[in-house]
Amino acid sequence: MSGGAGARDRTDGTRAPDRIDASAAVRLAVLASATFVYVTFEVFPVGLLQDIARDLDVPAGRVGLLISGYAVVAAVVTVPTVALASRVSRGTALVVSLLVLVVAEVLAGFATSFAMMVVSRVAAALTHGVLWSLIAPAAATLVPRHRVGTATAAVFGGSTLAAIAGSPGTTLIGELIGWRATALVLAAATVAVTVGLVWALGLYGPTRPAAAGTPGTDAATGDPDGTAGAGRRGAHWPRVLTLCAVAVVLISAHFLSYTYFAVLVTEVTGSSAATVGLLAVFGCAGAVGTWLVGRYNDTAPRRTASVTITVFAVGVGLLAVASVLDGGALARGTAAAVAVALWGGAFAAAGPVFQTGVMRLAGQEADRASSVYVTGFQIGIASGSALGAALLGRSALWLPVTSTVLVALVLLVVLVRRPVPTAEVPAKQDDKDAPDDQHAEVRL
Incomplete structure (x- = not known):
């Protein structure tokens, strides 16, 4: 197109x-x-x-x-x-x-x-x-x-x-x-x-215009x-499957650590009492991440994907670092709160980024392509939780460390392979207002 x-x-x-x-x-x-x-x-x-x-x-x-x-x-x-x-x-x-x-x-x-x-x-x-x-x-x-x-x-x-x-x-x-x-x-x-x-x-009424x-x-x-991909009759399946595969790895990296959130929080802060508060931080940060991705995913999707995954990696990486910080429980708790906020906001933003990308690549096969993406999401949940259970037997610290490595690999693929498609330019949009990554490529 x-x-x-x-x-x-x-x-x-x-x-x-x-x-x-x-x-x-x-x-x-x-x-x-x-x-x-x-x-x-x-x-x-x-x-x-x-x-x-x-x-x-x-x-x-x-x-x-x-x-x-x-x-x-x-x-x-x-x-x-x-x-x-x-x-x-x-x-x-x-x-x-x-x-x-x-x-x-x-x-x-x-x-x-x-x-x-x-x-x-x-x-x-x-x-x-x-x-x-x-x-x-x-x-x-x-x-x-x-x-x-x-x-x-x-x-x-x-x-x-x-x-x-x-x-x-x-x-x-x-x-x-x-x-x-x-x-x-x-x-x-x-x-x-x-x-x-x-x-x-x-x-069951008059059809909405x-x-x-x-x-x-x-x-x-x-x-x-x-x-978004209305001009395309069929899906670009190699790119759809690549994007879904990248999403599976990212989701696995998330649930590898998130499934055992309470264990991680106790390990990092030294107290299980912080679990509820940090879960609230995770959820509220997710709301902010969802709002932000809604603003930028239509104009610069590739840049949005790169920033989202970078923040994701920083968040889970900081959680690993927090457990070995000097300065006592307060320092570790503060670092954990910042880490969870970055992690929660980025994970909430990642879903719309990948889902929208799949639909843009799928054209008139959006439903079928979305079913592949959703299947991958569930595989990511199951595989991440299982891998986390295996690593937990060694040390809770292995969870955020492994998550960080997997997210870093995802970021590398996103930057090098560029599986996330560009956005469609709005009708009659002036060139001076066009999004930055659409000038580089405006074709799906």
């Missing part, structure tokens, strides 16, 4: 607006709420693990398998379930995935045995990949082509909010009314989100013409 003339000349003669209108912003917020409820249920057992184990009369370690098992199931079924979902419209597939989530939450709410909890988790994992593969392409149909990065960051903001408020919120509510009742509260919230999604995608700059786009039918 030529970015010089092709990006500036539009078939309908319209000029794409510079901003996302209020209606599209509200619809993006609804899509973000879908990722919020999905991630909140995905990590639901984490804060209530002891309560669930006691009520179901199983060891806590067995309840912990509900997290890793979820990732394994999602990794295995994502590509086939997304292929199956392609038989219906994108909007219908998203609504069905949320309805399955409601069923899973209700099953958890009435679970009287560990087996029922396993069934609940498997049910949610079955449609996890469908939602995450289709939600960003659906968001792309709501905005002009040159705002796809912003839209992707917006919907990913829901998962960031789940880390800040969703998981702590369900833990707090669980302590007040019990974990089963909390699962039912979450189910009610998911029903409300599903109704909102039906409205946002115009599934296509976003300016994306002629012929319809979020409900899933017409892919509104994606």
Whole structure:
């Protein structure tokens, strides 16, 4: 796709607006709420693990398998379930995935045995990949082509909010009314989100007019013409797979250390009491990272990717250094807080960077390419956690050190191979306003 003339000349003669209108912003917020409820249920057992184990009369370690098992199931079924979902419209597939989530939450709410909890988790994992593969392409149909990065960051903001408020919120509510009742509260919230999604995608009413700059786009039918790579008929699969492979390594590096966050914090600060506070720092920094990537991912995606991964490496590297700092607990705690903030902000930003890149390379095969990316994400979670468990037996310090090495390798590949594609130039944009990395290459 030529970015010089092709990006500036539009078939309908319209000029794409510079901003996302209020209606599209509200619809993006609804899509973000879908990722919020999905991630909140995905990590639901984490804060209530002891309560669930006691009520179901199983060891806590067995309840912990509900997290890793979820990732394994999602990794295995994502590509086939997304292929199956392609038989219906994108909007219908998203609504069905949320309805399955409601069923899973209700099953958890009435679970009287560990087996029922396993069934609940498997049910949610079955449609996890469908939602995450289709939600960003659906968001792309709501905005002009040159705002796809912003839209992707917006919907990913829901998962960031789940880390800040969703998981702590369900833990707090669980302590007040019990974990089963909390699962039912979450189910009610998911029903409300599903109704909102039906409205946002115009599934059962007058079709919403296509976003300016994306002629012929319809979020409900899933017409892919509104994606950033609309000019490309098929995906550039070698580059898509390269970008997904790079993402797998980065995600593995993250979960290698993040899975054992409490152990790391205790090792670095000398006290487990700092865990909750540093988790809050991680989540809040993630919100900042998501906001920043939304601002720059549409104008300079390659530079955004490079800066994001550099900050990631600095954050996890500083966490390793913090454990051997002189100056006492205060110095180590301060260094740990800075490290966690950099790490949390960069990881939250990395998701939209890679997801948007995959869609730009995929063109009209955005859903299929996204399913490959989501599968890779789940593989990264499982492999990172497993490698972390093996390294933890040696020393907790090996975790951030190994993560830093892996992220440094990712940075090297991003700088040398440049797998992240450039952004599409907005219609009729003046040369003096063009983003820096688009002058170097405006072709996908």
